[in-house]
Amino acid sequence: MSRKVSDLLTKGIIYLATGITLSVLLFIVGFIFIKGIGLVNWDFLTRDFNEKVVYAFIESNDVSLSLDEETLNGKMPFDKRYETHLEGPIYIENIGAAIAKVAYKNHSTEREQVVITYIEKDSPFDSAKDSTGKNITIGTDYILQSINGTDFSGMTLAEVAETISAESGELKIKIVQPGGGIKSNIITTLYMVLLSLLVALPLGIFGAIYLTEYAKPGRLVNMIRFAAECLAGIPSIIFGLFGMAFFVVALNFQISLISGSLTVAIILLPVIIRSTEEALKTVPMAFREGSLALGATKLQTIFKVVLPCAVPGIATAVLLSIGRVVGESAALLLTAGTVAQIPGTLFSPGSTLTVQAYYVAKEEGNIELACAIGIVIIVIVIVLNILSRITSDKLDVFNKK
Amino acid sequence: MDANIKFNTKNLNLFYGDFQALKAINMEIREKEVTAFIGPSGCGKSTFLRCLNRMNDLIDSVKINGEIIFDGQDINGTIDVINLRTRVGMVFQKPNPFPMSIYDNIAYGPKCQGLKDKNQLDTLVKESLMKAALWEEVKDRLNKSALGLSGGQQQRLCIARTIAMNPEVILMDEPTSALDPIATAKIEDLMSSLKKDYTIIIVTHSMQQAGRISDKTAFFLMGEVIEFNETPIIFTNPQDKRTEDYITGRFG
Known part of the structure; x- marks a missing residue:
């Protein structure tokens, strides 16, 4: 009898926890939509802010x-x-x-x-x-x-x-x-996503290839892995401070698109390395053996057989990265600036959507506008997620029969 | 030295860390014959097979001493391992076609060697598939993924892939253990037809299979070659008591 009661209690707690989580999520998204939806229209998306x-x-x-x-x-x-x-x-x-x-x-x-x-x-x-x-x-x-x-x-x-x-x-x-639009912020955000992935993807993929295919398991590899994991846990404002000191000041890139995207690229690296590593590990050893037994070199094996098999995993890394860039604000506030303009060159500043949301909420006290930007961010993240899922399905070599 | 000898191993020892998996193996393998390795699980027959094209390089803890002479050259010496593997191909236990089209699977090896000419590749793909008795079944779907083939077809594809490299020796590591009897029969037929062009070395768990297809048979036990002789002699008149016990099913 008492077992029945405790089972019931536990079950209740599980349902309650799920319920609370779900309703908080719905509440937040609902709040942002209700607050901001009145401002979202075509003009809002296509006009400059100033x-x-x-x-x-x-x-x-x-x-x-x-x-x-x-x-x-x-x-x-x-x-x-x-x-x-x-x-x-x-x-x-x-x-x-x-x-x-x-x-x-x-x-x-x-x-x-x-x-x-x-x-x-x-x-x-x-x-x-x-x-x-x-x-x-x-x-x-x-x-x-x-x-x-x-x-x-x-x-x-x-x-x-x-x-x-x-x-x-x-x-x-x-x-x-008239101003009041966020065209420049949308474009800056897309630039930021593209540029930071352009830098972080090759670095991360090659790093993961080294860790899984070349490095002999031992202290060095464990150290690199540990460092990557630590990097993933460090708050982005720290990276922002580093980016400000290094890219903005030391390399004299100024507060600009390039400083921002390089800083974000560093934030992305651990995510990309980890998920690519996991993806490479799931590629069966039999493929590597089969390729080597045909007289292919190790590099040919990696690039022609192993990497194509890991594409879905790498696409997941890209997906996570896009979410990270779109959602990044603290680091970009310090390195890419708050100027609502389309950056003309790599060395011009520009504010992404999240930075703009922060800016209008904090400096102008305009919560509705910030919420409207929030809606756009949510929609962009959803669309990019769907897009990369579709492409990863298209590229999945195991899907084609 | 006999010119017909393809592989000649002299006092070959192999260690996985501290464990000695192969003990002083001396064996001469002749050209254009089918040589079968039999023995219970863990006796070292697959390990030995993998020595012959240096697939054991992939395992860090492996240490080898002794000599493996291939066409007069020690393969653990200064020989180019890539070149060795193009001359000594391998077919694995589980069919492992790459997740790409049937055509690309066959063309993969030659392409890695730098062959780019489309016409040459087309001919090579067709010839290899024909030799592997797969052409009729796949000629209309060359650009479909190899993963859509049945297990037996996949294994013949892997053989075709190996043939495309035009090797001198084909190593087969229990190539039919994952297949049904009909697919197995097809692969056995294939082996006997390939015998006239290639030296075939096969590891098998099935004594019947060894009896059906091989010219020579080696019986492995605990890392040693107990007996190596003409197949009919091994199966009808074994010289060693342990061989007889294994053949008659008293252990293993």
Whole structure:
């Protein structure tokens, strides 16, 4: 009888533990989704984080409005949470676009701005050029600041509309491309993944080959293995400090993409070495013997027979590594910086998604935005996982029959 | 020295660490004959076979002394081991085709030697598969994975793979122990047809098999060669009491 009771109790504890774990996980993911989902849309993914001022040159040309008033009024700027609608919209024929006045909240200051809420088909904006004659895209949400030198600040929306309508011929419009997007962070993250894997994968794979195929078992190998295991357990901020002292300062790479990716590559090495080693160990000895008995050299055996068999294991290493890079923040904060821009060269700084999430949450107190970035991170990790699983299945030599 | 002698071992001793697995083996193996090694498990017959193309190099604790003369050269001397293995091929107990296509399995060895010409490779693959009596069964699926073949087909593929290197000697380490009787019969037929071109040395647990296919038989016990003679003599008129006991099934 008492055995039955204790069995039941243990079972209860097991179910409870599983239940708690699952619900905590669901709660966290759910929290992030609920908090951030309102901000995630196409503009959020494709815009720069910072605003950018440009001068657009367009040829004025009357285009009549094809929408009824109600539909036009329904078209509002995407970033509803931070903009208060003040006036408009008013459709202006000679630029083929509707404008509205909104209060745009940036950091803690509020600015009144004239924004484009709708662009008509065949509007002159479609063929807008910058001062060098290059085509530029103008979209809704873009802020208008002046036309042919007349500044809009202090004007009511009606006055602005009048000013624009009065102009003709070539118009020179000062436009602010709205920010608030995370395009640069997504791209920096992908760069970081690619670069760090480019460095860490060959190093890790060759290291694992040495450990499993060449090194005679003994003290040295055990030491290397122990060191790799210790490295895997060291918090990444320590690597960040090292990267800062070595890559950023000593090698003078500055806070940059290259410093960040090299630092992350070091963090990845133990993971890659360990999983590749495990994968190589599972390749049957019979394959090595078979290959050597055919007069292949050891290197030929390793590269033509053993490594292809280990591909699924190596793909797991890649998968784990990608997760690690996408999730890395402390080390990158110190080595790659917090500048939300697409790094132009290897030596320019750039902030990854996690660093950006940290930055907006900590420096701007904008939890919603951080959560929205969190959603993007989660989705990227899931997509990359699925992709590498598919490729590893495709490359698995034992799957093909 | 007899020109027909392919392998000649002189006082060969082999140690796994402190354990002596082969004791003073002296044996002459002739060209284009099938030589079978029989004996109970752990008697050293496979170990001896693996000495002949230096597969024991892969095991760190192995120490060898004595001589193994192959075509007048001591194979533990300055000989190039890669070259030795192209001349002395090996087929293993469990079929071990590489996880690649049937074609690539056969072409693997020649490619490793630097053969690149597609036409030559095609011919070689076809010839090897024909010699191994596998061509008819696989000619339509050369680019399919070798792992999709049956056990017996896989083992014939491994033989074909070895033949593709055009070796002088083929070592076979219990090649049929993992196969069913029909597949075994096919491989035995194959061995007798290969005999005219190659020297074959086979380790087997089946005395019937040794009796069916071999010209000479060596009986191993506890690391020693107890008796080495013409196969009919070993099976009908053994000189040593221990051979007779083993043949008649009194132990082993």
